[in-house]
Amino acid sequence: MTIPAESADPTAGLRVVVAEDEALIRLDVVETLTHAGHTVVAEVGDGQAAVAAVREHRPDIVVMDVMMPVMDGIAAAGEIAAERLAPVVMLTAFSQRDLVERASRVGAMAYVVKPFTEKDLLPAMELAVARFDQLRGLEEEVRSLEDRLTTRKLVDRAKSLLQAHMDLSEAESFRWIQKTSMDRRLTMREVAQTVVDQIGA
Numbered sequence: 001m002t003i004p005a006e007s008a009d010p011t012a013g014l015r016v017v018v019a020e021d022e023a024l025i026r027l028d029v030v031e032t033l034t035h036a037g038h039t040v041v042a043e044v045g046d047g048q049a050a051v052a053a054v055r056e057h058r059p060d061i062v063v064m065d066v067m068m069p070v071m072d073g074i075a076a077a078g079e080i081a082a083e084r085l086a087p088v089v090m091l092t093a094f095s096q097r098d099l100v101e102r103a104s105r106v107g108a109m110a111y112v113v114k115p116f117t118e119k120d121l122l123p124a125m126e127l128a129v130a131r132f133d134q135l136r137g138l139e140e141e142v143r144s145l146e147d148r149l150t151t152r153k154l155v156d157r158a159k160s161l162l163q164a165h166m167d168l169s170e171a172e173s174f175r176w177i178q179k180t181s182m183d184r185r186l187t188m189r190e191v192a193q194t195v196v197d198q199i200g201a
Contacts, residue, residue: 014125017042017057019050019064019073020091025114029063029091032118047071051079059086061125066092066099074102081107084139087132089124091116151189158192161199 016038020026023045030040042053048071050064062080066073077088090103090111100111109128112120155177162173177195181188 014038014060014129015041015057017044017050017053017059017062017064017086019044019047019053019062019068019076021045021065021068025065025091029121032121033063036118036122045069047073047076050076054080054085055083061129062086062088063121063125064088064090066090066103074099074106074108077103077108078106084136087128089121089128151187151192154189154192154196157200158195161195165199 016033018026018029018033018040020029020043026043026045030043033040041057041059044050044053046069047064050062050068050073051071054062062077064073064077068076073090077090080086080088087109088107090100090108091114092099092103092111093114103111109131110124112124155174158177159170159173162168162176163170166173166176168176177188177191180186181191184191186194
């Protein structure tokens with residue numbers, strides 16, 4: 001039976017940056033990921049190198065230890081999350097609540113407590129990718145709503161100016177903006193902004 005594309009594992013074949021200062025654990029993580037069908041695009045041993053590797057390789061996900069030299073994993077996760085570069089799964093040998101909460105506050109999407117197995121790591125990665133996609137979707141929606149609101153306010157302001165300066169009705173003002181937009185191949189927002197800049201100044 002063929003599995004439909006939408007039912008396929010959403011985390012299959014991910015490009016991953018692994019950041020772990022202990023070489024043996026890093027090797028274990030890389031082997032686990034490779035065995036599961038993922039591609040490790042960079043392996044690093046400190047937080048600063050992790051941020052640089054993520055910026056360079058733009059991976060699908062980052063698997064990162066909490067305690068690392070130069071810059072700890074929480075600070076690194078904060079930078080990666082702030083730039084919306086990739087979802088981060090934190091690895092920690094400590095199950096203390098404060099570390100988990102700190103990681104979550106800076107934008108880490110999931111965490112795994114060491115020692116871990118493939119059955120611990122892979123679901124955490126899937127969760128992180130899903131949360132990251134949801135977050136980006138929500139942010140895009142908010143941006144879109146903000147854009148629509150800004151455009152509407154600008155068009156309303158332009159209509160008022162046209163009514164006052166060209167003795168047009170509200171409907172005529174709107175049609176003027178609409179027609180100018182089509183004739184000049186500009187967005188209605190661009191036309192409205194021009195009206196506001198020229199008449200409202």
